[in-house]
Amino acid sequence: MPRIGLSxxxxxxxxxxxxxxxxxxxxxxxxxxxxxxxxxxxxxxAGTAQAVATALHDRxxxxxxxxxxxxxxxxxxxxxxxxxxxxxxxxxxxxIAQIIEGLSRTTARIWVIDRDGVVLARxxxxxxxxxxxxxxxxxxxxxxxxxxxxALVLGQPYEDFDDDAATQGAPRGRDVEGALAGILTTxxxxxxxxxxxxxxxxxxxxxxxxxxxxxxAEQTGNAVLAQRNRAFERLFNIVLAVLLVGSLALTAYAxxxxxxxxxLRDDAERAIDAEGRVRGPLASSDARDEIGDLSxxxxxxxxxxxxxxSYQEKMASRLSxxxxxxxxxxxxxxxxxxxxxxxxxxxVYMARAREGIARLTQILTRMTEAARLEQSxxxxxxxxxxxxxxxxxxxxxxRVAYPAANIACTTPTEPAIVEGSPDLAAxxxxxxxxxxxxxxxxxxxxxxxxxxxxxxxxxxxxxxPLLPADMQDRLFESMVSVRAGSGSTGPHLGxxxxxxxxxxxxxxxTARAQNRADGSGVVVTVTMxx
Amino acid sequence: MRRxxxxxxxxxxxxxxxxxxxxHGYEVATYASRPEAMAAFRTRLPDLALVDVGLGDExxxxxxxxxxxxxxxxTLPIIFLSARxxxxxxxxxxxxxxxxxxxxxxxxxxxxARIAALFRRSELLAAPPSIEDIVERGPLRIDVxxxxxxxxxxxxxxxxxxxxxxxxxARHPGHVKDRDALMRDANIVVDDSTxxxxxxxxxxxxxxxxxxxDRIATVYGMGYRWGE
Numbered sequence: 001m002p003r004i005g006l007s008x009x010x011x012x013x014x015x016x017x018x019x020x021x022x023x024x025x026x027x028x029x030x031x032x033x034x035x036x037x038x039x040x041x042x043x044x045x046a047g048t049a050q051a052v053a054t055a056l057h058d059r060x061x062x063x064x065x066x067x068x069x070x071x072x073x074x075x076x077x078x079x080x081x082x083x084x085x086x087x088x089x090x091x092x093x094x095x096i097a098q099i100i101e102g103l104s105r106t107t108a109r110i111w112v113i114d115r116d117g118v119v120l121a122r123x124x125x126x127x128x129x130x131x132x133x134x135x136x137x138x139x140x141x142x143x144x145x146x147x148x149x150x151a152l153v154l155g156q157p158y159e160d161f162d163d164d165a166a167t168q169g170a171p172r173g174r175d176v177e178g179a180l181a182g183i184l185t186t187x188x189x190x191x192x193x194x195x196x197x198x199x200x201x202x203x204x205x206x207x208x209x210x211x212x213x214x215x216x217a218e219q220t221g222n223a224v225l226a227q228r229n230r231a232f233e234r235l236f237n238i239v240l241a242v243l244l245v246g247s248l249a250l251t252a253y254a255x256x257x258x259x260x261x262x263x264l265r266d267d268a269e270r271a272i273d274a275e276g277r278v279r280g281p282l283a284s285s286d287a288r289d290e291i292g293d294l295s296x297x298x299x300x301x302x303x304x305x306x307x308x309x310s311y312q313e314k315m316a317s318r319l320s321x322x323x324x325x326x327x328x329x330x331x332x333x334x335x336x337x338x339x340x341x342x343x344x345x346x347x348v349y350m351a352r353a354r355e356g357i358a359r360l361t362q363i364l365t366r367m368t369e370a371a372r373l374e375q376s377x378x379x380x381x382x383x384x385x386x387x388x389x390x391x392x393x394x395x396x397x398x399r400v401a402y403p404a405a406n407i408a409c410t411t412p413t414e415p416a417i418v419e420g421s422p423d424l425a426a427x428x429x430x431x432x433x434x435x436x437x438x439x440x441x442x443x444x445x446x447x448x449x450x451x452x453x454x455x456x457x458x459x460x461x462x463x464x465p466l467l468p469a470d471m472q473d474r475l476f477e478s479m480v481s482v483r484a485g486s487g488s489t490g491p492h493l494g495x496x497x498x499x500x501x502x503x504x505x506x507x508x509x510t511a512r513a514q515n516r517a518d519g520s521g522v523v524v525t526v527t528m529x530x
Numbered sequence: 531m532r533r534x535x536x537x538x539x540x541x542x543x544x545x546x547x548x549x550x551x552x553x554h555g556y557e558v559a560t561y562a563s564r565p566e567a568m569a570a571f572r573t574r575l576p577d578l579a580l581v582d583v584g585l586g587d588e589x590x591x592x593x594x595x596x597x598x599x600x601x602x603x604x605t606l607p608i609i610f611l612s613a614r615x616x617x618x619x620x621x622x623x624x625x626x627x628x629x630x631x632x633x634x635x636x637x638x639x640x641x642x643a644r645i646a647a648l649f650r651r652s653e654l655l656a657a658p659p660s661i662e663d664i665v666e667r668g669p670l671r672i673d674v675x676x677x678x679x680x681x682x683x684x685x686x687x688x689x690x691x692x693x694x695x696x697x698x699x700a701r702h703p704g705h706v707k708d709r710d711a712l713m714r715d716a717n718i719v720v721d722d723s724t725x726x727x728x729x730x731x732x733x734x735x736x737x738x739x740x741x742x743x744d745r746i747a748t749v750y751g752m753g754y755r756w757g758e
Binding site: 321324325327328329331332333335336339361375376389390393394395396397398400422423425426427429430 | 540542543546547549550553613618633634635637638639708726727748749750751752753
């Protein structure tokens, strides 16, 4: 049976994709965090610059020196050898150098320059101290797998950036301009190779009312970047884990849910057989949720359906019972009338009335035959019997009853012993033969019993008109007939083949009707296990 | 004059049956309900009772009446007459001691024939048997006058219908009697499956007397045969 395209499980997982926005939310959060960290970094640098400047304020002597020849020399040398980070300009003012020396252990680089941009002193370096941390296998694994993904998404801190200051001397950025104008200014600029961001703060050094120098504190953005990345990775790992666990839990839940629904569906389908009859009650679930509710309501519907079906089944027998009484009234009246002296012309009508009553009685009998058969099946004892013998005997009897019928009969050399009731088998064959005789219209009827595999196969074929394609399966249902209506000998309620099927099923077999492949007639096949 | 009681809730049938039986020379009393019939029976028993199973509101009123009637008389012939023809009803009715069970499909001449036969049986049961009315087939001994059957000297308690069917079969052993012939001989009009259940009941009654009984053979598609 084809199932709907999207199972509940798939639907729930689809709903779960909503939570994929969680990493994006996390990303936004981390970006915010990064901004805060940057601000903090800038403030720290500004603080450092201010602290150094405070130590240098109002000491004109320190800035009194003319441009230092050593500094100039160093700058020229640096120009000769670009890209060599080891040739940073040395401090031109040993006094200042001494003052800021204590700061060289910080992670910031401090410059002190005069108004002309001449470097008076320098301390510290931009390079981070690489602290080797022991890596656990899990972090190594995550770096090898998901770490690559992060590396794609997140900017990574590089420690091998080109330090411009190493080649071009003290920075002269916006911050220095600002500081020279007397304002504490912070700035960030990328290195020339774009691999890192340098954050700097410049603080003016006052001598009296005059800005005599600038203290620049510099740091790369790498620390913040690394911190941001760590936060992001941590957050993302957690979100991923939650998503994974959540989807596993949801899948399990959906599986459980859909298995309950599937079970309910299977039960509901099993509860009604192919003919739409209720086989038995549906075990209603005790679950207190909606599915339990559904199951209970199914069970209720089935119970009502079954009541209705049994009402309908009893209908025929009740109807026939109700009709028998008025028929008996008519019949007994006719019998009495018959005994009275009647004129001859009245006898004709008398005979017709009797004929009509006889037909009515026959209809009633056939109406109840199927119902009575079904009722009696439960008490019928099963015994092994030779199907071929019963069939041969029935065919012989039928030849006597219908001398005009042309019936051929083939039975296997080995007896086909089936378990069941020979009486019922005879009744079944009686229906099959009566049908075949009527449909063959004088044509040949071929009855055959064969052993095929573990089954006895009884076929009754006739040369009669073909079955409409849509009727081949429905013929065995109650009250279904393909007869033309007129010209037949007795009433037809479409119960004959229904009885055949009931009896075939009693023998744990099946019955089906098909047109012959060459279109020459119809074959009814009954298969029973040997 | 023989007196027949008809207990039947349908007035038209009651009147029709009454008229027909009176024409056959019986005195007929008709009752519409069980209490009415029982009240009359306590005063005077009829010679034969024709009882409908469903009596007005009492679905099984006829069964109840039969039980009460059997308590009054063990030998009174009782015929069930019913619109119902299920095996269950037939078996239940016969078990209560009815002598026969007819559906309302039966024609009045059939009914009259049975009533006459039942009277003959109860009449002759006491009289000495005459040789020409006895049919003997091995262990089977049938008294046609008294409508009784014995197997190995033991009485097999058959209803009229059953008796006539056994008689029809045993009279010509080895001959296949088809269903129509059986129905004709037994004065009944029923469908094939009812014949089958009649035969089943006959077999069961003989088997109760002799577990090895297997004289009635089914010839599928044709009918039944008495085997020697």
